[in-house]
Amino acid sequence: MFEGLSEKLSGILDGLTRRGTLSEEDVNLALREVRRALLEADVALDVVRSFVDKVKNRAVGANVVKSVTPGQMVIKIVNDVLIETLGSDAQPIDLDAPPPVAIMMVGLQGAGKTTTSAKIAKRLTELQKRRVLMASLDVKRPAAQEQLAVLGRQVGIDTLPIIAGQTPVQIAKRAEEAARLQGYDVVMLDTAGRTHIDEALMAEMVEIKRAANPHEILLVADSLTGQDAVNLAKNFDDRVGITGIVLTRVDGDGRGGAALSMRAVTGKPIKLLGTGEKMDALEDFHPNRIANRILG
Numbered sequence: 001m002f003e004g005l006s007e008k009l010s011g012i013l014d015g016l017t018r019r020g021t022l023s024e025e026d027v028n029l030a031l032r033e034v035r036r037a038l039l040e041a042d043v044a045l046d047v048v049r050s051f052v053d054k055v056k057n058r059a060v061g062a063n064v065v066k067s068v069t070p071g072q073m074v075i076k077i078v079n080d081v082l083i084e085t086l087g088s089d090a091q092p093i094d095l096d097a098p099p100p101v102a103i104m105m106v107g108l109q110g111a112g113k114t115t116t117s118a119k120i121a122k123r124l125t126e127l128q129k130r131r132v133l134m135a136s137l138d139v140k141r142p143a144a145q146e147q148l149a150v151l152g153r154q155v156g157i158d159t160l161p162i163i164a165g166q167t168p169v170q171i172a173k174r175a176e177e178a179a180r181l182q183g184y185d186v187v188m189l190d191t192a193g194r195t196h197i198d199e200a201l202m203a204e205m206v207e208i209k210r211a212a213n214p215h216e217i218l219l220v221a222d223s224l225t226g227q228d229a230v231n232l233a234k235n236f237d238d239r240v241g242i243t244g245i246v247l248t249r250v251d252g253d254g255r256g257g258a259a260l261s262m263r264a265v266t267g268k269p270i271k272l273l274g275t276g277e278k279m280d281a282l283e284d285f286h287p288n289r290i291a292n293r294i295l296g
């Protein structure tokens with residue numbers, strides 16, 4: 001992830017440190033190149049603008065060109081602004097609510113909702129010793145509920161027994177009740193997706209949210225779709241309300257524009273990254289580590 005951007009930014013910033021003294025023109029030129037590199041990485045235009053403005057203002061404020069190590073100072077400022085753009089602090093999944101804590105997974109078809117549900121359930125079980133029950137609320141695709149059951153067996157997580165003919169809301173209520181009666185800490189609700197956003201999908205999500213009262217609503221978005229993923233997150237947030245984002249397929253995303261724009265555009269944190277098809281290919285999103293990765 002970020003290979004292209006990382007290479008370019010490192011090149012631009014290395015150029016600055018090698019020069020020793022810097023003029024204002026040198027800094028402006030470098031920032032123009034930073035701007036271009038961010039746009040090529042598919043970062044949203046508004047985010048690029050505000051990024052470059054922030055770096056410029058701080059560089060002026062810190063009187064960078066008169067300092068002893070101007071290049072180093074610019075790098076430090078770029079690093080700080082990157083971390084802020086990415087969201088400052090890591091935001092883990094919040095389970096601070098009376099059990100069973102419901103986590104609702106939303107997103108388009110094929111984004112990785114079902115896979116990510118099983119990955120999260122596995123992680124909460126293994127690392128946080130929670131008892132997790134998973135339920136598929138996807139009654140549109142006949143194979144969806146079975147797919148979750150198969151993944152559940154694979155990772156050793158219980159799934160709600162399938163009863164044909166129930167509505168998503170009925171399944172959500174049954175999951176909550178089963179989790180409560182059987183002493184589960186967490187219930188993961190894997191909802192149905194569509195190939196694109198439509199009113200019926202949003203209405204269904206709102207209805208499930210009302211019935212299940214989830215503590216977390218995580219949008220699962222494919223990072224390869226770049227700015228579409230960001231617009232999708234904004235749409236879901238406006239219509240349903242989300243608490244965080246899981247960005248999947250970052251293993252194939254050399255640009256990283258979605259990851260860089262997501263927080264600034266939606267105001268919602270990226271909580272996790274999907275980094276592969278395997279069940280342990282899930283990473284916490286640490287803005288400082290990502291910034292390090294970008295700046296090399």
Ligand code: GDP
Nearest residue numbers: 109110111112113114115248249274275276277
């Ligand atoms: P859903 O329709 O949103 O539930 O999507 P699925 O969970 O069925 O995932 C669709 C496909 O994407 C599957 O083949 C997954 O193995 C794959 N997938 C999910 N997450 C990732 C990821 O982070 N990286 C990669 N490379 N593949 C993923």
